[in-house]
Amino acid sequence: MCYNMRPEANFKGVKMDKNINKPTEIQNNSKKFSWTDLPEGYECLSPMAGVTDTAFRQICKRHGADVVFTEMASANMMLNAPTRNAAFLHYEEWERPIIGQIMGGDAKTMAEAARVIEDMGFDGVDVNMGCPEKKIVGNACGSSLLRDADTAARIVEAMANAVNIPVSVKMRSGFYDSEIVQPQFAIRMQEAGAKALAIHPRTKEQAYRGSADWTVTRLIVENVQLPVGGSGDVTDRAAIERLRAETGVQGIWVARGAMGNPWIFERERTERPPLADVIATALEHARLMVKYKGPHGMIEMRKHLTWYFSGFQGAAALREQVKTVSTYEDLERLIEDHQLLERFAA
Numbered sequence: 001m002c003y004n005m006r007p008e009a010n011f012k013g014v015k016m017d018k019n020i021n022k023p024t025e026i027q028n029n030s031k032k033f034s035w036t037d038l039p040e041g042y043e044c045l046s047p048m049a050g051v052t053d054t055a056f057r058q059i060c061k062r063h064g065a066d067v068v069f070t071e072m073a074s075a076n077m078m079l080n081a082p083t084r085n086a087a088f089l090h091y092e093e094w095e096r097p098i099i100g101q102i103m104g105g106d107a108k109t110m111a112e113a114a115r116v117i118e119d120m121g122f123d124g125v126d127v128n129m130g131c132p133e134k135k136i137v138g139n140a141c142g143s144s145l146l147r148d149a150d151t152a153a154r155i156v157e158a159m160a161n162a163v164n165i166p167v168s169v170k171m172r173s174g175f176y177d178s179e180i181v182q183p184q185f186a187i188r189m190q191e192a193g194a195k196a197l198a199i200h201p202r203t204k205e206q207a208y209r210g211s212a213d214w215t216v217t218r219l220i221v222e223n224v225q226l227p228v229g230g231s232g233d234v235t236d237r238a239a240i241e242r243l244r245a246e247t248g249v250q251g252i253w254v255a256r257g258a259m260g261n262p263w264i265f266e267r268e269r270t271e272r273p274p275l276a277d278v279i280a281t282a283l284e285h286a287r288l289m290v291k292y293k294g295p296h297g298m299i300e301m302r303k304h305l306t307w308y309f310s311g312f313q314g315a316a317a318l319r320e321q322v323k324t325v326s327t328y329e330d331l332e333r334l335i336e337d338h339q340l341l342e343r344f345a346a
């Protein structure tokens, strides 16, 4: 489906950010997606539960993300209660290439879920081997697989045998701080049939604390023959360049650096866009949230608004008030009350 700009994309005379890539045609999916066909230095929107839904993916795609990932979907739930996962797995044609990320701990279930992902038309299927959440780890899924390479390999092998789309793995450095499992784990995933790997070089114990250890990323790049994606502490364009230079990764997985900042994908940009562009994008994002999620979309949008509204004078007060926004009109009123556009024009 083509993305059509709606008339209300202009708010109080603010035009859409002119620098963004506007998708004008549906990308043809007749050619099978391959990780090795991507342009040099490709940049992906990394999977983020509660963040990388279709609305945000569309925003990032317009600003230059080459590949986007869904939020993780539970394989068990996909097979046993598919409607509960439906929103996670909804996408629009022009988001391609789009990869569906699934999470689970049983090879047969993961293979069946991979087949569902393929039948839904996704370009690839990714296995979550990084989620540190207690509930997930408790079910021997996500980062728990890092301490059981045999099961992890069986999962990848079963999935690769079940589908024709490429299977990729997103993993961490290890489960325990005291036991870095790379690059051996990555080599096992390659042998099991993975066609691409991405590494967030923190351990499960570290969760999101401390720094990502990019030396682990480099070690993997040097020891596998697959395209490797680098994740972790990708905060701005300079970090993207540094990660590439220091590790030799083929692709960059942008995660928290894209929150409230889809401009991070614009290769030529050297500074944050003007406030009017930020507002226009935040409004467009809000409209997409309502379009896909109904009124609840605005409640989910609040966190995105706090990310968009940072780094300018008066932003802190605005962020406080964002918590009370319940409708799209509330958001327009808030922007008007704060005279954001007038301040920008002054």
Ligand SMILES: Cc1cc2nc3c(=O)[nH]c(=O)nc-3n(C[C@H](O)[C@H](O)[C@H](O)COP(=O)(O)O)c2cc1C
Pocket (backbone or CB within 6 Å): 046, 047, 048, 049, 050, 051, 071, 072, 101, 128, 129, 130, 131, 170, 200, 212, 231, 232, 233, 234, 235, 253, 254, 255, 256, 257
């Ligand atoms: C809110 C949030 C949700 C995340 N959800 C997922 C997920 O569903 N699947 C996954 O593989 N990684 C997930 N991640 C990890 C990111 O994709 C990324 O690897 C990690 O944040 C490191 O990159 P950064 O330091 O640049 O943010 C999540 C991260 C955050 C902050």
